[in-house]
Ligand SMILES: Nc1ncnc2c1ncn2[C@@H]1O[C@H](COP(=O)(O)OP(=O)(O)OP(=O)(O)O)[C@@H](O)[C@H]1O
C-alpha cells in the first residue's frame with residue numbers, strides 16, 4: 001500500500017544530545033499508527049517535527065507527496081495537531097478559541113461557524129461553549145484541545161498523549177472519538193506511554209526508546225518478537241536487593257525490579273513458577289502475590305530494553 | 312489575512328483582562344487627577360520668572376518704552392526677570408544653552424525707522440522651552456503692532472489732518488512694516504500657561520502607553536509558555552505572519568489604550584487635547600514607536616515574568632526622561648536633550664504643542680517622522696534578536 005506519511009531518517013539533537021536519531025517509518029492511509037515509548041523517548045520531538053513546528057537536523061517528512069522541508073504550508077494544511085499541552089487561550093471561551101484556530105487554518109464565514117458547532121457537538125461541549133476555558137475541568141480542556149485540531153477536517157491527525165490527566169470517563173470518550181474519526185477515513189498518529197491505549201487503538205505500532213525505534217509492525221508482529229513468552233509479576237517482601245540469581249534459572253530471559261517486587265520474562269510461566277518462588281524463598285523473602293500475563297506491548301518493550309514503559 | 316486574525320485576538324484578550332485594562336487605562340486617569348490637582352495653580356505661581364536678556368541700542372524713545380514700560384507691566388512683570396546684556400554674542404549663547412529664556416535686541420535707530428515706516432526688533436528664544444518663552448515674542452509682537460498702528464495714526468493725523476475717514480487709516484495699516492523678527496523656533500503661535508491636569512493627562516497617558524506595550528511583550532511570551540505560539544507555528548501560515556500579527560496586536564492595543572485615556576480625560580476632566588487631526592496622527596505614531604519598544608522587550612525576555620520585570624525597568628526611567636513626571640519645560644537643558652532620545656519624550660512634546668501652543672498637524676511633522684522612524688528601528692532590532700535566538704526558545 002502506498003504510504004500516506006513517510007518519515008525519513010529523522011535526526012534532532014538538543015545542545016548536542018540526540019533527542020531522536022535515525023527515525024524512519026511509514027503510515028499507510030487509514031491507519032492509526034501508535035508511537036509507544038516511556039518519558040523522554042522522543043515522541044513529542046517526533047510529532048513536533050512532523051507537524052512542522054521546527055525543522056529536523058536531518059531527514060524529511062513527506063505527507064501525501066508534499067515534503068515538509070520544501071512545501072511546509074501544503075503539508076501543514078493536511079494535518080491537524082493536538083499537542084501534549086493544552087494550547088488554548090484560557091480567558092477566552094471555547095467557541096472563541098475554536099473560531100480563532102479555525103481562521104488560522106483558512107476557514108471563514110459560515111463554513112467556519114458550521115465547523116465550530118460540529119466539532120463542539122463532536123466533543124460534547126456545545127452547551128458550555130461560551131464559558132471561559134479556565135473554568136473547565138481537565139477532561140473538558142483536553143476535549144477542546146482536540147477539537148481545535150479537527151476544525152479543518154484534516155486528513156492526518158497527530159495526537160500527542162491526548163489522555164494525560166483526564167478521568168476514565170473522558171478518556172473513554174476520547175478513545176472512542178479517535179476510533180470514530182479513523183472509521184470515517186482519517187489517518188491518525190497517536191503517541192502514548194499507556195500500553196493499553198495503543199493496544200486498543202492502533203493497527204500499527206512503533207516502539208520508541210531513547211530517541212530510536214526499537215521495533216515496529218502490527219501488534220501480532222511485535223508479539224512475535226517476544227516469542228511465546230510470559231510475563232511473571234511477583235510481589236516480594238522484603239524487596240530483593242540483587243535479583244541476578246533468578247537469571248540463572250533455565251527459561252528466565254529477563255529480570256526487572258519493580259516497586260512491588262520483580263517482573264520476569266519467561267518461556268512458560270506456569271511450569272517455571274514453582275522453581276522461581278522456591279528460589280526467592282530460599283533468599284529469605286516471601287512472595288505475596290503472583291500474576292502471569294500473556295505477551296503484550298509491555299512485555300515486548302521489557303524484552304527489548306530490559307525496562308518497563310512506566311517507571 | 313492571518314496577521315489581523317492574530318492581532319484581533321490580542322485585542323480581545325486585553326478586553327477580557329479586566330485587571331490589565333484597569334491598570335492601563337484607569338491608573339493613568341487617576342494619577343492625572345491626583346497630579347493635576349496637586350499642581351493646580353502652582354505652576355504659574357511657583358515657576359521662577361523667565362530670565363530675559365536685553366540690549367537697547369535705540370537712541371529714541373520707543374526702545375525705552377519696551378523695556379521700562381511694556382515688559383514691566385502688570386501681568387508680564389511676574390513672568391520675566393529683565394537683565395541687561397553686555398555682549399550680544401554672549402547673550403545669544405546663553406539662550407542657546409538654556410541659561411536664559413530669551414534675548415531681545417532693539418537695534419540702533421529703531422525709533423527713527425519706526426517713524427519712517429519700518430522697524431525691526433530681534434527676539435531670540437530657547438527653542439526647547441517653548442511654553443514660558445513664548446510669552447516674550449507675544450509681548451514684543453503686541454508692542455510692535457501697537458506701535459505700528461499708533462504710528463500710522465500719527466502719520467495719518469499729520470498728513471491729512473483730522474477729517475480722514477476711518478477706512479483709509481485701516482488701509483494704510485498694512486503698508487507699514489514694523490514687526491518683531493522672531494528667531495529660533497518661535498512661530499507666532501499663541502502660548503498659554505500650561506494646565507497641570509492637561510499636561511499630566513498626556514504625561515500619564517504616554518507613560519502608560521509604555522506599560523501597555525510592555526504588557527503586550529508579556530503576552531508574546533505568555534503565548535510561548537501556553538504553547539499557543541507553537542500551535543500557531545503548526546498552522547499553515549508563514550513565519551513572518553505570526554511575528555507581524557503579534558506586533559500588530561501590540562500596536563492595536565496601544566492605540567486603544569491611548570485613545571481611551573484621551574477620550575476619558577476629555578470627557579471627565581475636560582482636558583483640551585487640541586487639534587483632533589494632530590492628536591489622531593500623534594496617537595497612532597506614538598503607539599507605533601512604542602510598539603517597537605514592546606517587541607524589543609519581548610525579544611530580550613525568556614518568560615512573561617522576565618518581560619514584565621524588564622518592562623518596568625525600562626518604562627520608569629523612560630517616563631522620567633520623557634517628561635511624564637517632571638514637566639519637560641521645567642527640566643534643565645541636558646535632560647531636555649536626552650528626552651529627544653525617547654519615544655515618549657517626542658510624543659509628550661507633541662501633545663504639549665497641540666494643547667498649549669495651539670499647534671496643528673503641520674507643527675508635528677518632525678514628531679511624526681521621528682516616532683515612525685524609531686518604531687521601524689526597534690522592529691528591525693527585534694527581528695534581528697528573534698532571528699538569532701528563534702521565536703520558540
Ligand atoms: N526544548 C528542549 N531542550 C532540550 N532538551 C529537550 C527539549 N525538548 C526535549 N528535550 C529532550 O529530548 C528528549 C526527548 O524528549 P520528548 O519530549 O520528545 O520525549 P517524549 O517521548 O515526548 O516524553 P514524554 O512522554 O515525557 O512527553 C528528552 O531527553 C528531553 O529531555
Ligand SMILES: [Mg+2]
Nearest residue numbers: 043044045084
Ligand atoms: Mg511528550
